[in-house]
Amino acid sequence: MVVAGCLSQRIGDALFQEVPGIDAIVGLEQRDNISNIILDSFGTSQPGAYMEPLLGRSKHEIGDDSTRLLIGPRHSAYLRISEGCNHTCTFCTIPSIRGPFRSKPQAQAVEEARELVESGVVELNIVSQDTTTYERDLKQRHGLARLLEQLATLDQLDWIRLMYIYPAGVSDRLIETIQSSDKIIPYLDMPTQHANDGVLKAMKRADTQARLRDLIERLRREIPDIVIRTTVIVGFPGETEEAFSELLEFIKWAQYDALGAFQYYRERGTPAAAMDNQVPASVKKERLERLMLAQQEIAFAKNSARVGSRISCLIDTISEEGTATARYYGQAPDIDSVCLIPNCTAQPGEFVEGRVVDYDHYDLLVKQD
Numbered sequence: 001m002v003v004a005g006c007l008s009q010r011i012g013d014a015l016f017q018e019v020p021g022i023d024a025i026v027g028l029e030q031r032d033n034i035s036n037i038i039l040d041s042f043g044t045s046q047p048g049a050y051m052e053p054l055l056g057r058s059k060h061e062i063g064d065d066s067t068r069l070l071i072g073p074r075h076s077a078y079l080r081i082s083e084g085c086n087h088t089c090t091f092c093t094i095p096s097i098r099g100p101f102r103s104k105p106q107a108q109a110v111e112e113a114r115e116l117v118e119s120g121v122v123e124l125n126i127v128s129q130d131t132t133t134y135e136r137d138l139k140q141r142h143g144l145a146r147l148l149e150q151l152a153t154l155d156q157l158d159w160i161r162l163m164y165i166y167p168a169g170v171s172d173r174l175i176e177t178i179q180s181s182d183k184i185i186p187y188l189d190m191p192t193q194h195a196n197d198g199v200l201k202a203m204k205r206a207d208t209q210a211r212l213r214d215l216i217e218r219l220r221r222e223i224p225d226i227v228i229r230t231t232v233i234v235g236f237p238g239e240t241e242e243a244f245s246e247l248l249e250f251i252k253w254a255q256y257d258a259l260g261a262f263q264y265y266r267e268r269g270t271p272a273a274a275m276d277n278q279v280p281a282s283v284k285k286e287r288l289e290r291l292m293l294a295q296q297e298i299a300f301a302k303n304s305a306r307v308g309s310r311i312s313c314l315i316d317t318i319s320e321e322g323t324a325t326a327r328y329y330g331q332a333p334d335i336d337s338v339c340l341i342p343n344c345t346a347q348p349g350e351f352v353e354g355r356v357v358d359y360d361h362y363d364l365l366v367k368q369d
Contacts, residue, residue, distance in 0.1 A: 002026060002038065009097050013049040027051040028098065031063065062104050066112050070119070073316055075349030076333050077121045081109050081147065082128035086137075087166075089193075090204050090271040091233065091264065094129055103135045103143065110150045113157070122349060123159040123314060124151065125332065131162060132169025145177040152183045158351070159183065159314070161332060165190040167215055168206040179223050185329040186226040188219070193233050195250035196243040202275070203236060209250060216254055227330035229258040234291060235284030236264045237275035244287050251294055257302060258336050259295045263288050299337075303359035310355050313339045313366060315346045326352070326366070337362035344368055 003015055004026035011018075015025050023041040026034060029052040037050055062083045070077055084099040085092075113124055126148075128134065135143025151160055162178075165188050178184045194200050195209045219226050232251070234244065251259065263284040266273045313326035316333070324344035331337055339354075340363055346352045354366040 002034075002041065004031070004034070006094075006097050009051070010093060012051055016047055016049075023047055025049045025051070062102050064108070065104075066108075066115055068112075068116070070116075070121075073333075073348060074120045075314070076123040076125070076316070077116045078125045078127050079109065079113055079116070080104065080127055081131065081134050081144075085129040086133070087130060088204050090202065090275075091236065091267065093267050093270060096269065098129065101130065101133055101137055103133075103137055106135070106143070106147055106150065109147060113151050114154060117154045117157045120349065122157060123161065123333075124157060125161045125163055127163045129164065130166045130169065131164050132166045132171075132174070142171065142173045145171070145173045148177050148181070148184055152181050157183060159185050159329065161185055161187055161189075161329075163189040163332065166206075167192060167212060170215060170219075175219065175222055178226075186223045187229070187330055187332065188226065189229045189332065191231040193231070194236065194239075194243075194247055195232075196239070196246045199236050199239055199243050199247075202238055203233075203272070209246070212250075213253075227257040228254075229260075229332065229336065230254075230256050231260040231262065232291070233262055233264050234287040235279040237272055237279065238277040239264075239279055239287075248291055248294060251291060252298070255298055255302075256295070257330060258299070259292075260335070261288055261291050261295070299362055300359070303362070303364060306356045306364060307358060308356065310353065311339070311364075311366065313341065313352050313354060315341075315344065315348050315350050315352060317348055318344060324352075328364070337364070339364045339366045341366045341368050 001022050002024045003022055008015065008025045009028045013025055016022055024037050024047060026037055027050060030037065030050040040048065065080055082101060082103045084101045085094045086101040116124065132144055134147060148160060160183050167190055178186060192207065192212055193203055193205055195212060197208050200207055219228065232247065264279065266278065311328040313328050315324050315326045317325045322343050324341040324346065326339040326341055328339055341352065341354060344352065345368065352368050354368045356364050357367045358365040
Protein backbone atom coordinates (compact mmCIF):
# COMPACT_ATOMS: atom_id res chain seq x y z
CA MET A 1 0.00 0.00 0.00
CA VAL A 2 1.52 3.27 -1.20
CA VAL A 3 0.26 6.66 0.01
CA ALA A 4 1.03 9.62 -2.27
CA GLY A 5 -0.11 13.19 -2.80
CA CYS A 6 -0.79 16.22 -0.63
CA LEU A 7 -1.57 14.22 2.51
CA SER A 8 1.73 12.37 2.41
CA GLN A 9 3.63 15.59 1.70
CA ARG A 10 2.00 17.34 4.66
CA ILE A 11 2.12 14.59 7.29
CA GLY A 12 5.12 12.56 6.15
CA ASP A 13 6.23 9.44 8.00
CA ALA A 14 3.84 10.20 10.88
CA LEU A 15 1.30 8.41 8.69
CA PHE A 16 3.00 5.12 9.57
CA GLN A 17 1.70 5.48 13.14
CA GLU A 18 -1.76 6.65 12.09
CA VAL A 19 -2.46 3.99 9.43
CA PRO A 20 -0.98 0.51 10.00
CA GLY A 21 0.05 -1.44 6.91
CA ILE A 22 1.47 1.33 4.75
CA ASP A 23 4.49 0.14 2.74
CA ALA A 24 5.61 3.49 1.35
CA ILE A 25 4.84 7.18 1.74
CA VAL A 26 5.63 9.19 -1.36
CA GLY A 27 6.04 12.97 -1.44
CA LEU A 28 5.04 15.16 -4.35
CA GLU A 29 8.58 15.39 -5.67
CA GLN A 30 8.90 11.62 -6.03
CA ARG A 31 6.01 11.14 -8.44
CA ASP A 32 8.21 10.27 -11.43
CA ASN A 33 10.10 7.73 -9.31
CA ILE A 34 6.97 5.81 -8.34
CA SER A 35 7.78 2.65 -10.31
CA ASN A 36 11.14 2.24 -8.57
CA ILE A 37 9.52 2.92 -5.21
CA ILE A 38 6.96 0.16 -5.82
CA LEU A 39 9.73 -2.29 -6.81
CA ASP A 40 11.69 -1.35 -3.68
CA SER A 41 8.59 -1.99 -1.57
CA PHE A 42 8.20 -5.49 -3.01
CA GLY A 43 11.85 -6.18 -2.21
CA THR A 44 11.77 -5.31 1.48
CA SER A 45 9.53 -5.77 4.51
CA GLN A 46 10.54 -2.36 5.89
CA PRO A 47 8.27 0.60 5.12
CA GLY A 48 9.92 3.59 3.47
CA ALA A 49 9.26 7.33 3.32
CA TYR A 50 10.30 8.97 0.08
CA MET A 51 10.10 12.66 0.84
CA GLU A 52 11.81 15.78 -0.40
CA PRO A 53 11.13 19.39 0.69
CA LEU A 54 9.35 21.55 -1.85
CA LEU A 55 10.31 25.00 -0.69
CA GLY A 56 13.94 24.62 -1.69
CA ARG A 57 13.07 24.15 -5.34
CA SER A 58 13.80 26.57 -8.11
CA LYS A 59 10.85 28.94 -8.42
CA HIS A 60 10.53 28.04 -12.11
CA GLU A 61 10.83 24.25 -11.78
CA ILE A 62 7.78 22.11 -12.56
CA GLY A 63 7.30 18.46 -13.40
CA ASP A 64 6.89 17.05 -16.89
CA ASP A 65 3.40 15.60 -17.48
CA SER A 66 4.06 14.25 -20.98
CA THR A 67 3.65 10.59 -21.99
CA ARG A 68 0.80 10.18 -19.54
CA LEU A 69 -1.23 7.00 -19.27
CA LEU A 70 -4.91 8.01 -19.09
CA ILE A 71 -6.74 5.64 -16.78
CA GLY A 72 -10.08 7.43 -17.08
CA PRO A 73 -12.11 8.32 -20.17
CA ARG A 74 -9.97 8.50 -23.30
CA HIS A 75 -11.74 11.61 -24.58
CA SER A 76 -11.34 13.94 -21.59
CA ALA A 77 -8.20 14.93 -19.70
CA TYR A 78 -6.80 17.49 -17.30
CA LEU A 79 -3.95 19.75 -18.35
CA ARG A 80 -1.90 21.12 -15.46
CA ILE A 81 -0.37 24.48 -16.38
CA SER A 82 1.30 25.44 -13.10
CA GLU A 83 2.19 24.19 -9.65
CA GLY A 84 2.10 25.79 -6.21
CA CYS A 85 0.56 29.02 -5.01
CA ASN A 86 1.75 32.42 -3.80
CA HIS A 87 -1.52 33.48 -2.17
CA THR A 88 -1.67 33.57 1.62
CA CYS A 89 -5.30 32.62 2.29
CA THR A 90 -5.46 32.07 6.04
CA PHE A 91 -7.41 28.80 5.82
CA CYS A 92 -5.21 27.08 3.23
CA THR A 93 -2.15 24.83 3.43
CA ILE A 94 -1.51 24.56 -0.32
CA PRO A 95 1.56 26.88 -0.40
CA SER A 96 3.23 24.91 2.41
CA ILE A 97 2.47 21.61 0.67
CA ARG A 98 3.05 22.40 -2.99
CA GLY A 99 5.51 25.26 -2.72
CA PRO A 100 5.60 28.63 -4.49
CA PHE A 101 3.72 29.29 -7.72
CA ARG A 102 5.61 28.30 -10.86
CA SER A 103 4.25 28.17 -14.39
CA LYS A 104 4.78 25.38 -16.85
CA PRO A 105 6.53 26.82 -19.94
CA GLN A 106 3.94 27.58 -22.60
CA ALA A 107 5.64 25.46 -25.25
CA GLN A 108 5.68 22.50 -22.86
CA ALA A 109 2.01 22.93 -21.96
CA VAL A 110 0.99 23.16 -25.62
CA GLU A 111 3.05 20.08 -26.53
CA GLU A 112 1.46 18.08 -23.69
CA ALA A 113 -1.96 19.20 -24.94
CA ARG A 114 -1.05 18.18 -28.50
CA GLU A 115 0.00 14.76 -27.27
CA LEU A 116 -3.32 14.31 -25.45
CA VAL A 117 -5.35 15.43 -28.44
CA GLU A 118 -3.47 13.10 -30.76
CA SER A 119 -4.35 10.23 -28.38
CA GLY A 120 -8.07 10.99 -28.73
CA VAL A 121 -8.80 13.68 -26.14
CA VAL A 122 -11.49 16.14 -27.28
CA GLU A 123 -11.95 17.96 -23.96
CA LEU A 124 -9.10 19.63 -22.05
CA ASN A 125 -9.78 20.81 -18.52
CA ILE A 126 -7.19 23.43 -17.56
CA VAL A 127 -6.15 23.12 -13.91
CA SER A 128 -3.72 24.62 -11.43
CA GLN A 129 -3.89 26.05 -7.92
CA ASP A 130 -4.57 29.51 -9.45
CA THR A 131 -5.12 29.40 -13.19
CA THR A 132 -5.30 33.17 -13.71
CA THR A 133 -1.76 33.69 -12.35
CA TYR A 134 -0.25 31.67 -15.20
CA GLU A 135 3.13 33.11 -16.34
CA ARG A 136 3.08 36.06 -13.94
CA ASP A 137 6.05 34.45 -12.20
CA LEU A 138 7.80 34.69 -15.58
CA LYS A 139 6.97 38.44 -15.77
CA GLN A 140 4.57 37.83 -18.67
CA ARG A 141 1.22 39.57 -19.06
CA HIS A 142 -1.91 37.82 -20.27
CA GLY A 143 -0.18 34.44 -20.10
CA LEU A 144 -3.40 32.46 -19.69
CA ALA A 145 -5.09 34.20 -22.61
CA ARG A 146 -2.10 33.59 -24.87
CA LEU A 147 -1.95 29.93 -23.85
CA LEU A 148 -5.66 29.51 -24.57
CA GLU A 149 -5.20 31.02 -28.00
CA GLN A 150 -2.45 28.48 -28.72
CA LEU A 151 -4.54 25.55 -27.47
CA ALA A 152 -7.47 26.66 -29.62
CA THR A 153 -5.38 26.01 -32.74
CA LEU A 154 -5.32 22.24 -32.07
CA ASP A 155 -7.54 20.84 -34.80
CA GLN A 156 -9.08 17.81 -33.10
CA LEU A 157 -9.76 19.59 -29.82
CA ASP A 158 -13.42 20.60 -29.27
CA TRP A 159 -13.69 21.86 -25.68
CA ILE A 160 -11.27 23.85 -23.51
CA ARG A 161 -12.58 24.28 -19.98
CA LEU A 162 -11.14 26.64 -17.34
CA MET A 163 -10.97 25.46 -13.75
CA TYR A 164 -9.84 27.18 -10.51
CA ILE A 165 -10.12 30.77 -11.70
CA TYR A 166 -9.13 33.31 -9.02
CA PRO A 167 -11.74 36.11 -9.29
CA ALA A 168 -9.28 38.96 -8.79
CA GLY A 169 -7.21 37.66 -11.72
CA VAL A 170 -9.95 37.77 -14.36
CA SER A 171 -8.87 40.40 -16.90
CA ASP A 172 -10.58 42.07 -19.84
CA ARG A 173 -8.21 40.19 -22.15
CA LEU A 174 -9.25 36.84 -20.66
CA ILE A 175 -12.94 37.66 -21.04
CA GLU A 176 -12.37 38.71 -24.66
CA THR A 177 -10.43 35.51 -25.37
CA ILE A 178 -13.23 33.31 -24.02
CA GLN A 179 -15.91 35.31 -25.80
CA SER A 180 -14.19 35.18 -29.18
CA SER A 181 -13.38 31.45 -29.28
CA ASP A 182 -15.58 28.54 -30.33
CA LYS A 183 -13.35 26.06 -28.49
CA ILE A 184 -12.96 27.82 -25.13
CA ILE A 185 -16.33 26.96 -23.70
CA PRO A 186 -18.19 29.60 -21.66
CA TYR A 187 -17.68 27.87 -18.32
CA LEU A 188 -15.74 29.22 -15.35
CA ASP A 189 -14.99 27.39 -12.13
CA MET A 190 -14.38 30.47 -9.94
CA PRO A 191 -14.18 29.92 -6.16
CA THR A 192 -15.30 33.00 -4.20
CA GLN A 193 -15.16 31.48 -0.67
CA HIS A 194 -17.42 34.14 0.88
CA ALA A 195 -19.21 37.44 0.21
CA ASN A 196 -18.96 39.33 3.49
CA ASP A 197 -16.12 41.87 3.33
CA GLY A 198 -15.03 41.23 6.91
CA VAL A 199 -14.79 37.48 6.39
CA LEU A 200 -13.03 37.92 3.04
CA LYS A 201 -10.47 40.20 4.72
CA ALA A 202 -9.92 37.68 7.52
CA MET A 203 -9.41 35.01 4.87
CA LYS A 204 -6.88 37.32 3.16
CA ARG A 205 -8.79 37.15 -0.10
CA ALA A 206 -8.23 40.01 -2.54
CA ASP A 207 -11.93 40.37 -3.31
CA THR A 208 -14.77 42.41 -1.89
CA GLN A 209 -18.46 41.77 -2.41
CA ALA A 210 -18.73 44.84 -4.62
CA ARG A 211 -15.91 43.61 -6.88
CA LEU A 212 -17.43 40.13 -7.04
CA ARG A 213 -20.79 41.59 -8.04
CA ASP A 214 -19.19 43.74 -10.72
CA LEU A 215 -17.27 40.76 -12.11
CA ILE A 216 -20.30 38.46 -12.26
CA GLU A 217 -22.38 41.16 -13.95
CA ARG A 218 -19.61 41.83 -16.47
CA LEU A 219 -19.14 38.12 -17.25
CA ARG A 220 -22.85 37.62 -17.88
CA ARG A 221 -23.11 40.81 -19.90
CA GLU A 222 -20.18 40.04 -22.20
CA ILE A 223 -20.60 36.23 -22.32
CA PRO A 224 -24.40 35.80 -22.11
CA ASP A 225 -24.37 31.99 -22.18
CA ILE A 226 -21.67 31.60 -19.52
CA VAL A 227 -21.99 28.97 -16.79
CA ILE A 228 -20.37 29.89 -13.48
CA ARG A 229 -19.50 27.40 -10.75
CA THR A 230 -18.17 28.48 -7.36
CA THR A 231 -17.20 27.18 -3.94
CA VAL A 232 -17.76 28.84 -0.57
CA ILE A 233 -16.81 28.20 3.04
CA VAL A 234 -19.31 28.51 5.88
CA GLY A 235 -18.41 28.88 9.53
CA PHE A 236 -15.08 30.64 9.08
CA PRO A 237 -13.79 32.02 12.43
CA GLY A 238 -15.68 35.18 13.30
CA GLU A 239 -18.51 34.52 10.85
CA THR A 240 -21.54 35.99 12.61
CA GLU A 241 -25.13 35.20 11.74
CA GLU A 242 -25.24 38.59 10.01
CA ALA A 243 -22.17 37.75 7.92
CA PHE A 244 -23.61 34.38 6.96
CA SER A 245 -26.93 35.97 6.02
CA GLU A 246 -25.01 38.33 3.75
CA LEU A 247 -23.36 35.34 2.06
CA LEU A 248 -26.74 33.65 1.68
CA GLU A 249 -28.30 36.73 0.09
CA PHE A 250 -25.32 37.05 -2.23
CA ILE A 251 -25.75 33.44 -3.39
CA LYS A 252 -29.43 34.11 -4.12
CA TRP A 253 -28.44 37.20 -6.10
CA ALA A 254 -25.54 35.59 -7.99
CA GLN A 255 -27.66 32.63 -9.17
CA TYR A 256 -24.62 30.41 -9.62
CA ASP A 257 -25.18 27.50 -11.99
CA ALA A 258 -23.34 25.16 -9.64
CA LEU A 259 -21.98 25.58 -6.14
CA GLY A 260 -19.94 23.53 -3.72
CA ALA A 261 -19.98 24.52 -0.04
CA PHE A 262 -17.80 23.32 2.79
CA GLN A 263 -17.79 23.71 6.54
CA TYR A 264 -14.65 25.49 7.69
CA TYR A 265 -12.06 22.98 8.90
CA ARG A 266 -9.48 24.06 11.46
CA GLU A 267 -6.38 23.07 9.51
CA ARG A 268 -3.37 22.73 11.78
CA GLY A 269 -0.64 25.30 11.13
CA THR A 270 -2.81 27.84 9.32
CA PRO A 271 -3.41 31.36 10.67
CA ALA A 272 -7.17 30.77 10.76
CA ALA A 273 -6.74 27.81 13.10
CA ALA A 274 -5.36 30.18 15.75
CA MET A 275 -8.09 32.80 15.35
CA ASP A 276 -10.55 33.59 18.11
CA ASN A 277 -14.31 33.21 17.68
CA GLN A 278 -14.25 29.73 16.18
CA VAL A 279 -17.76 28.81 15.08
CA PRO A 280 -19.33 25.78 16.84
CA ALA A 281 -19.69 22.63 14.74
CA SER A 282 -23.47 22.58 15.15
CA VAL A 283 -23.74 26.13 13.81
CA LYS A 284 -21.52 25.33 10.82
CA LYS A 285 -23.63 22.29 9.98
CA GLU A 286 -26.88 24.26 10.20
CA ARG A 287 -25.54 27.08 8.01
CA LEU A 288 -24.26 24.64 5.41
CA GLU A 289 -27.69 23.03 5.17
CA ARG A 290 -29.46 26.39 4.76
CA LEU A 291 -27.06 27.50 2.07
CA MET A 292 -27.28 24.26 0.08
CA LEU A 293 -31.08 24.27 0.24
CA ALA A 294 -31.05 27.80 -1.19
CA GLN A 295 -28.68 26.71 -3.97
CA GLN A 296 -30.85 23.67 -4.65
CA GLU A 297 -33.79 25.93 -5.45
CA ILE A 298 -31.59 27.91 -7.84
CA ALA A 299 -30.25 24.77 -9.56
CA PHE A 300 -33.69 23.19 -9.97
CA ALA A 301 -35.12 26.43 -11.39
CA LYS A 302 -32.28 26.64 -13.89
CA ASN A 303 -32.88 23.03 -14.94
CA SER A 304 -36.60 23.71 -15.34
CA ALA A 305 -35.80 26.69 -17.56
CA ARG A 306 -33.65 24.46 -19.81
CA VAL A 307 -36.52 22.07 -20.59
CA GLY A 308 -37.30 22.42 -24.28
CA SER A 309 -33.88 23.81 -25.20
CA ARG A 310 -31.45 22.14 -27.57
CA ILE A 311 -27.97 21.19 -26.41
CA SER A 312 -24.88 19.39 -27.65
CA CYS A 313 -23.65 16.65 -25.32
CA LEU A 314 -20.33 14.84 -24.99
CA ILE A 315 -20.89 11.16 -24.27
CA ASP A 316 -18.92 9.80 -21.29
CA THR A 317 -20.34 6.29 -20.79
CA ILE A 318 -23.09 4.02 -22.13
CA SER A 319 -24.95 1.61 -19.85
CA GLU A 320 -25.91 -1.92 -20.85
CA GLU A 321 -29.47 -0.64 -21.30
CA GLY A 322 -28.27 1.97 -23.79
CA THR A 323 -28.59 5.03 -21.56
CA ALA A 324 -25.74 7.47 -22.00
CA THR A 325 -24.23 9.54 -19.25
CA ALA A 326 -23.15 12.73 -20.97
CA ARG A 327 -22.41 16.40 -20.36
CA TYR A 328 -23.22 19.66 -22.10
CA TYR A 329 -20.60 22.42 -21.92
CA GLY A 330 -21.94 23.65 -18.57
CA GLN A 331 -21.08 20.42 -16.78
CA ALA A 332 -17.49 19.69 -15.79
CA PRO A 333 -16.38 16.07 -15.36
CA ASP A 334 -16.52 14.49 -11.91
CA ILE A 335 -17.88 17.51 -10.00
CA ASP A 336 -21.05 18.64 -11.78
CA SER A 337 -24.38 17.09 -12.70
CA VAL A 338 -24.83 15.11 -15.93
CA CYS A 339 -27.14 14.63 -18.89
CA LEU A 340 -28.93 11.27 -19.22
CA ILE A 341 -29.80 10.17 -22.78
CA PRO A 342 -31.91 6.98 -23.17
CA ASN A 343 -31.48 4.85 -26.30
CA CYS A 344 -28.29 6.67 -27.24
CA THR A 345 -26.72 5.57 -30.52
CA ALA A 346 -23.36 7.37 -30.03
CA GLN A 347 -20.19 6.09 -28.40
CA PRO A 348 -18.10 7.59 -25.55
CA GLY A 349 -16.10 10.53 -26.84
CA GLU A 350 -18.66 11.48 -29.47
CA PHE A 351 -20.98 14.49 -29.46
CA VAL A 352 -24.73 14.21 -29.96
CA GLU A 353 -27.41 16.84 -30.44
CA GLY A 354 -30.61 16.62 -28.49
CA ARG A 355 -33.43 18.36 -26.69
CA VAL A 356 -33.87 18.66 -22.92
CA VAL A 357 -37.20 16.98 -22.16
CA ASP A 358 -37.12 16.94 -18.36
CA TYR A 359 -34.82 16.96 -15.36
CA ASP A 360 -34.23 14.64 -12.41
CA HIS A 361 -33.11 16.81 -9.52
CA TYR A 362 -29.70 18.13 -10.67
CA ASP A 363 -29.43 16.02 -13.85
CA LEU A 364 -30.92 16.83 -17.25
CA LEU A 365 -32.90 14.27 -19.26
CA VAL A 366 -32.16 14.60 -22.97
CA LYS A 367 -33.74 13.04 -26.05
CA GLN A 368 -31.24 12.46 -28.84
CA ASP A 369 -32.10 13.74 -32.31
